[in-house]
Amino acid sequence: MTLLGTGAPDGLPRPDCPCASCATAVGDEARAATAVLVDGALLLDLTPGPAFAAARAGRSIAGVRQVLLSHPHDGPAVEFPAGLPAPGRVPDGRELAVISGHRIRAVALDAPGTGYEVTAADGERLLYLPPGAAPAGLNNGPGHGAAPAVRYDMVLLDAVGRPDALARLRAAGAITATTDVIAVHLDHDVPPGRELHRQLAAAGARTVPDGTTLVVGDYHAVPDLPRRTLVLGGARSGKSVEAERRLESFPDVLYVATGGTRPGDADWAARVALHRERRPGSWRTAETTDLVPLLAADGPPLLLDCLSLWLTDAMDSVGAWDDESWADGGKDALAVRVAELVAAVRATRRTVVLVSNEVGSGVVPATASGRRFRDELGRLNTRVAVECEHVLLVVAGQALALR
Template sequence: MNIDLGGAAGPDGWPRPGCRCASCARLRTAGIGHEPARILIDGVPPAEHAHQEVPGGFDVRPSPGRRVLVARGPGARPEAVAGVVYDAVLLDLVGCPDHLGLLRRTGAVGAATEVLNVYADHRVPSPAELERRLGFWLPPRRGPHRTLLLGGARSGKSAEAELRLMGDPDVTYVATGPARGDDPEWNARVDAHRRRRPHWWATAETTELARELTSGAGAGSGALLVDGIGTWLTAAMDEAGAWEDPARVEPRLDELIAAWRSTAARVVAVTDEVGLSLVPTTPAGRAFRDVLGHLNQRLAAESEEAALVIAGRVTELS
């Protein structure tokens, strides 16, 4: 079976005619253009093969024993036919990357399924950024693999962590800062994170981070998103009574590093880059900054990947 994409952009192409957004302007300046998607399966458009409509797209049968799931258009989430493992899927990964995770979760996309992106457009900043994201989603990834994402407040580091795991079928979101009944602003932030992530992700609200890294998903059955290290350290220092004597929290830090090193999971963890913060005005604040900065260095040293997120832009750290 041969799938040919004569074009892979949205219906209006990329850049979109007359659009002044940064994404379209960037391509236009570079003299680059991507044509609207023209999908051919064995030389024939999908609609000319035997097929059935499914919510969000088409289940195509180009030849006996072959099945292809095709998204109807941008933003569409084609539903798989129950019990079918597709030979190929053509999906809007720019707009719906989490749909790939769901199809993997339900078994419709297997290890041998060819996954192709269609309908790319200015919803992503550039072709280079699209390729970066596809690198996280298209190849099925397994652990152990650790990624540490650093950034300042409201830098976009949590959104980047979620983005990296959208194609995974089994994700546990480890929230180290659970809701606080007496803090409406904090609870609103927690609720915003919950609404943003896929509904089938599991959630563990806990400060027992070392245990999560070495059991369940941490033992290799899925992926973990840890958000974040700073709130975990706050709880650990509280429990250890370490605000006046930071040495008291060292055993917890050693336990975390040992679990981070030995986990079998794919882990993406979010932490605060203390160098981007104001100099603390209290001894306790300075103690927290120093401990977190040292902990970040230890985690980064044990990570396959580390990146800095600023204003939603990502810089990989070698």
């Protein structure tokens, strides 16, 4: 399978666009409209100048027997090169047998357009989806009383624009640990430079330069999602968005909110509502500071947001804000609570993303209790970071990998 293009219909960079993504889309990061040449016989979608694109990749489109379009009928204009069969579509749910031996089934989508499941003569399966689309009507897969969906050896989709499509395919069993997930239809809303590849790796996906030839069914080592990730950042740095992004392509996430509710606090209610609106509808929410049992139990990935609010509750419980109570056993009691949490992070077998505030870079708090909280949060962050495979610092919405 040769990717003649991996970009959005207008390509990347877009003509005359001054944005950062377009400005850095040079060399291997420059992408023509997505088009896929399968075994030299089947062409999925069209990129401008497909014959030249194929020649640059060391391929020829002279043997193409079928050209199929995936975009909506009112989608972007396409070039119909001479010498190729007239492009067509397969009606949803219908199957087409190509003289080359491939079987093609049209997959119904939740957005305009057509997806294609391509099965080779030896049984390997490829799923190709147009931009902004996910399969419609997926069953719930294993563990939900339904048979799993067809398992794919390779999936090409809009992984940046529709991470929920990845989550739904995983939940249905259509994407497994051995599926090679390739991000295509990349537009100028993707993050520029290496950040795109980092985000895709966190979702268990990758992208390749235009002209790359891949063998469906060949093993490719995609970086494993770290079991434990700590995301640090200051106020309004984007740390919660980064943490959510790391799990948005995975189903059945449990979001653990440690802040609870604050009756009568309109600002707090607005902040909580904003977080809830951002999260995928399939995620569940638990409002609790009792984190140790959750970390010890089996289950779906956890997103713990955040450790600073957990520490506030823990310090409340031991009377840490009062100097006398702090000296009279409060400090030792808090140390026990922190040690229990750190041990639970170390021992957990669940995938967990933890969020915390990075402290100590601003002014020194004016009160002893404020300095105490700053110091204890810094120590907690340090101890949790030791137990995490991946540690990120988010500054102005940019994630810097510390580990």
